[in-house]
Amino acid sequence: xxxxxxxxxxxxxxxxxxxxxxxxxxxxxxxxxxxxxxxxxxxxxxxxxxxxxxxxxxxxxxxxxxxxxxxxxxxxxxxxxxxxxxxxxxxxxxxxxxxxxxxxxxxxxxxxxxxxxxxxxxxxxxxxxxxxxxxxxxxxxxxxxxxxxxxxxxxxxxxxxxxxxxxxxxxxxxxxxxxxxxxxxxxxxxxxxxxxxxxxxxxxxxxxxxxxxxxxxxxxxxxxxxxxxxxxxxxxxxxxxxxxxxxxxxxxxxxxxxxxxxxxxxxxxxxxxxxxxxxxxxxxxxxxxxxxxxxxxxxxxxxxxxxxxxxxxxxxxxxxxxxxxxxxxxxxxxxxxxxxxxxxxxxxxxxxxxxxxxxxxxxxxxxxxxxxxxxxxxxxxxxxxxxxxxxxxxxxxxxxxxxxxxxxxxxxxxxxxxxxxxxxxxxxxxxxxxxxxxxxxxxx
Ligand SMILES: [Zn+2]
Numbered sequence: 412x413x414x415x416x417x418x419x420x421x422x423x424x425x426x427x428x429x430x431x432x433x434x435x436x437x438x439x440x441x442x443x444x445x446x447x448x449x450x451x452x453x454x455x456x457x458x459x460x461x462x463x464x465x466x467x468x469x470x471x472x473x474x475x476x477x478x479x480x481x482x483x484x485x486x487x488x489x490x491x492x493x494x495x496x497x498x499x500x501x502x503x504x505x506x507x508x509x510x511x512x513x514x515x516x517x518x519x520x521x522x523x524x525x526x527x528x529x530x531x532x533x534x535x536x537x538x539x540x541x542x543x544x545x546x547x548x549x550x551x552x553x554x555x556x557x558x559x560x561x562x563x564x565x566x567x568x569x570x571x572x573x574x575x576x577x578x579x580x581x582x583x584x585x586x587x588x589x590x591x592x593x594x595x596x597x598x599x600x601x602x603x604x605x606x607x608x609x610x611x612x613x614x615x616x617x618x619x620x621x622x623x624x625x626x627x628x629x630x631x632x633x634x635x636x637x638x639x640x641x642x643x644x645x646x647x648x649x650x651x652x653x654x655x656x657x658x659x660x661x662x663x664x665x666x667x668x669x670x671x672x673x674x675x676x677x678x679x680x681x682x683x684x685x686x687x688x689x690x691x692x693x694x695x696x697x698x699x700x701x702x703x704x705x706x707x708x709x710x711x712x713x714x715x716x717x718x719x720x721x722x723x724x725x726x727x728x729x730x731x732x733x734x735x736x737x738x739x740x741x742x743x744x745x746x747x748x749x750x751x752x753x754x755x756x757x758x759x760x761x762x763x764x765x766x767x768x769x770x771x772x773x774x775x776x777x778x779x780x781x782x783x784x785x786x787x788x789x790x791x792x793x794x795x796x797x798x799x800x801x802x803x804x805x806x807x808x809x810x811x812x813x814x815x816x817x818x819x820x821x822x823x824x825x826x827x828x829x830x831x832x833x834x835x836x837x838x839x840x841x842x843x844x845x846x847x848x849x850x851x852x853x854x855x
Pocket of ligand 1: 631
């Protein structure tokens with residue numbers, strides 16, 4: 412049935428677009444009309460979602476996440492990036508089986524959806540990646556995902572190391588099975604993990620494979636100073652420069668982090684059209700530093716926003732990332748840096764641009780797909796005053812998300828999930844977390 416989101420303040424997130432009161436009419440999964448006259452445009456009976464006292468926003472875009480790591484929340488704290496990977500995350504990922512991976516993805520998706528996430532770009536682990544796509548299929552979110560590719564690297568456990576041919580073949584099999592599945596709601600994104608885990612040949616062949624099928628390329632780059640030094644020792648240059656030489660640049664290439672980028676590298680990324688995803692909480696927690704988002708944007712780079720994984724954040728909450736992004740940009744003393752409206756764009760229209768789907772989602776405009784989040788602004792922590800954008804960026808929290816709609820389908824209604832059993836997901840996650848830790852030999 413068609414949908415009327417009634418009585419909210421519409422925050423369109425279009426360039427220069429101002430907020431206005433009114434209703435949102437959704438027909439056949441698309442936005443048909445917005446504003447005071449929207450209800451009159453309905454052609455038949457509609458299901459009504461109450462948005463009084465709420466901001467009505469485009470669904471939030473998580474442009475970098477690892478659903479495979481949600482189960483590892485709390486198992487890998489207070490470590491720098493390479494130690495974090497080698498002593499905890501890689502052994503834990505190697506210990507995943509399809510059941511623990513599904514439990515991990517489901518736990519992450521509960522949090523993502525209840526926090527207003529409607530689109531995500533996910534990087535998986537090396538094996539069993541069908542389990543993640545099955546979770547994405549069942550919950551109704553819009554997603555790009557791909558298995559991690561790793562054919563070399565110091566400290567990579569046997570369970571994650573794969574041959575070049577096997578890595579390409581497994582990735583391509585997953586692509587054939589899942590790319591454009593569910594009417595195009597699911598897309599495959601090739602995910603060479605980072606330059607230290609991939610041979611040059613694997614990177615080059617992955618670029619060819621992804622471009623042959625019109626898929627995104629998703630990797631990590633310029634994250635941590637220690638990693639930067641290891642990359643320089645091995646390649647004699649920075650990862651972004653080496654990746655660009657191998658073809659990993661352009662509008663279909665999404666680099667998570669970009670903390671260590673020089674101004675010249677930012678300009679080169681902008682010229683090529685390469686996308687960068689800001690992950691402020693994860694960068695702070697792993698001691699990587701703070702990405703210079705204002706400089707990236709000024710250089711002309713399209714920047715998205717991501718929570719990264721629950722093992723390095725430890726939440727998957729874009730409201731926290733929005734607040735961190737906006738505050739960290741001002742940390743140098745310029746309070747005009749990344750104003751609330753621009754910060755919100757990282758999680759909406761710019762996030763969609765980063766993933767190349769801004770013609771479909773990222774703003775509220777008639778004709779776009781109906782990915783909508785309704786945020787309750789009547790809580791004591793968001794009252795009594797302020798523009799809806801400022802209240803969302805600086806004061807609102809994930810628990811204020813009241814309704815979530817993806818492709819016209821209501822996935823969260825009155826703060827409750829409609830496609831997932833939250834209690835069961837959490838109970839299963841607890842069971843599988845104990846088992847995966849034991850298999851990884853990390854208990855006791
Ligand atoms: Zn990551």
